[in-house]
Amino acid sequence: MATVKMIEYDQAGPEVKAVYDDIMATRKIDWINNFWKVLAHHPPTLTRTWESLKEVMQPGALDPLTKELIYLAVSVTNQCNYCIASHTAASRKAGMSDEMLGELMAVVGMANETNRLVSGYQVEIDERFKVSRAANSPRL
Amino acid sequence: MATVKMIEYDQAGPEVKAVYDDIMATRKIDWINNFWKVLAHHPPTLTRTWESLKEVMQPGALDPLTKELIYLAVSVTNQCNYCIASHTAASRKAGMSDEMLGELMAVVGMANETNRLVSGYQVEIDERFKVSRAANSPRL
């Protein structure tokens, strides 16, 4: 159970209502999820978070599906239950198939494993990696 | 400095040499990075890790660049220095531009933020998310 009360649409003040309307218009949906309704107890955070997500998740050099997959991969790594649930749904809505989900989970699992192997052995960063970074070379 | 000695190619026994050769052949490179040379101190782990990565990172429903971006996103979330260095390089090699990197980092940052917001407020998972999962619906 949330540690603060959720703010339903008809209980919302003008600032919160405006954000709710924008969420529904932007995502082409007719409902507000629990995350937004809980964040609404602190309107500046609701506004800032929504505006940030709108900007960060828009199509760019990375397409929307790729961005959702990255969001899901981070949420799985952090083991955030709500986020895994909502972003698995969002990824599916953006076009993720069951096979894609299986492959994403496999990559996330391996990455979490090798992160600990390399840190645990305190492997030194290869000079080659540093050289490429100094010049922002796109290739190695 | 690594907690075990690195095994150079010419010091390697037959099992390790075979893995080194396969890494270079598969990745079309002529060198072995420090991670593999450290893992080689425990040959079963070297073999298993390489075989797993080969399987997991091959092109599938997700293309190689997407898989590298996911790997990088996890490494950034875990703040693993070696991994960030090597997978930034690998992502660039697979086609990641500076703009893609900027967008990826923005998504990873936001995801790490909202993961804590939703967990910190202990937001309950919406029923809608559970219904979609029960039937493996690809859409929400």
Next chain:
Amino acid sequence: MATVKMIEYDQAGPEVKAVYDDIMATRKIDWINNFWKVLAHHPPTLTRTWESLKEVMQPGALDPLTKELIYLAVSVTNQCNYCIASHTAASRKAGMSDEMLGELMAVVGMANETNRLVSGYQVEIDERFKVSRAANSPRL
């Protein structure tokens, strides 16, 4: 469900009962929460943890509310459900208002975001920060 049985007050041996009594006397309450009742299955850990918390959380250069807010911020960052519940309650008891909670969550969210941005880009620590540390300077 806990992986060990909880030890209720009337089931407790002398060492555990003494700790329970001290908790209730120190906190001016008449009940023992589930955390203590589970820890009690290993009495040395119960005793050491209670004694440590008593020492660490007492008023000092930081007042009790500030200490509770820090405890909550860590628990949110780690996404520990029980801890978030109990420390949100403890913070409220110590004087945290809804507005304070909203601001704390905003700071915790931003910190978790910028931690990953700076680590992900492998930003080098500015010399200025090192100089100030060498001399324990209180100012920068």
Next chain:
Amino acid sequence: MATVKMIEYDQAGPEVKAVYDDIMATRKIDWINNFWKVLAHHPPTLTRTWESLKEVMQPGALDPLTKELIYLAVSVTNQCNYCIASHTAASRKAGMSDEMLGELMAVVGMANETNRLVSGYQVEIDERFKVSRAANSPRL
């Protein structure tokens, strides 16, 4: 070494320069730290991050020192080296004494310990904690 080049003040385009100027004016300093200079490689992220921090860290129900202490506590929990360095400095600038630092670290350490104890034993959340949350009670 950062994975992208830092953008120095005199190399910066108009959007980045404007942010640099605002940082220096707001913080009453005459230099830009490495974090901002690296973020500047992706101007939307630089702008959004600075605007968010400005809003989140301003004095409110929580004073600036308390906010910096929370930021430091999160950075220590996540073990982000750059952040620990910069926020230890920022906390000192905001008034943190050596004694306060010692007490903060003690709280952060204990919280990271008890988070694992309670999760490891899978302690169930007491009903009392849930009741208080349902009504947003400020007291327990």
Next chain:
Amino acid sequence: MATVKMIEYDQAGPEVKAVYDDIMATRKIDWINNFWKVLAHHPPTLTRTWESLKEVMQPGALDPLTKELIYLAVSVTNQCNYCIASHTAASRKAGMSDEMLGELMAVVGMANETNRLVSGYQVEIDERFKVSRAANSPRL
């Protein structure tokens, strides 16, 4: 509720059934737990994970109980609920007593605390530790 449907034994295709049979034969049990039944939705991951665990958890220089205790310690540190439940059970099956569990939890708690203390103060690694590592000395 899992984000994909579980694959029951009688619904399983040949590859999955073979893995299920091997799990039951190796562990001398007559049932398949939920983790395997969910992983089965992506057969390559089910196969690779089972084969890896079989190899990694076999008796070696470390005995099976020690390996289970390590697995549990990691799961507690990461606060993975399913893993804590299943590996507490597996550790008990391998010979872990209540006293051992209490001592393990105490060590895990302290390690999570001191990890943050040392990182938070940015303590430099002693030269002695580096010397011993360079030569793989078994003693310090």
Next chain:
Amino acid sequence: MATVKMIEYDQAGPEVKAVYDDIMATRKIDWINNFWKVLAHHPPTLTRTWESLKEVMQPGALDPLTKELIYLAVSVTNQCNYCIASHTAASRKAGMSDEMLGELMAVVGMANETNRLVSGYQVEIDERFKVSRAANSPRL
């Protein structure tokens, strides 16, 4: 570089000197490592941490080597550099061979991987696991 000055033996006040002496007597060594010298800037934390570690790491139902291995496994999972260095050394001193280290790292890597797999798929805890816990059964 540490964020506070290290307190060398001959600079130490009586409380700190007493702890230094006890460390050296207990561990049968003639030097104080950087971690203790940094903690000494806040004497209550130095004392409490040393007393806690002495109690927690003593031989019990788990022998000293097993406790050191657990400590190392947690430090690797958290990717704490100083801790990995010092506890790899301590584990070797307690009897850890190169083969044991290789097997420990393999277990830690797999555990970090499967933790994310099971959390990412939100696998429900099997009823069997709950039953065994309710009665503290040592067997499953």
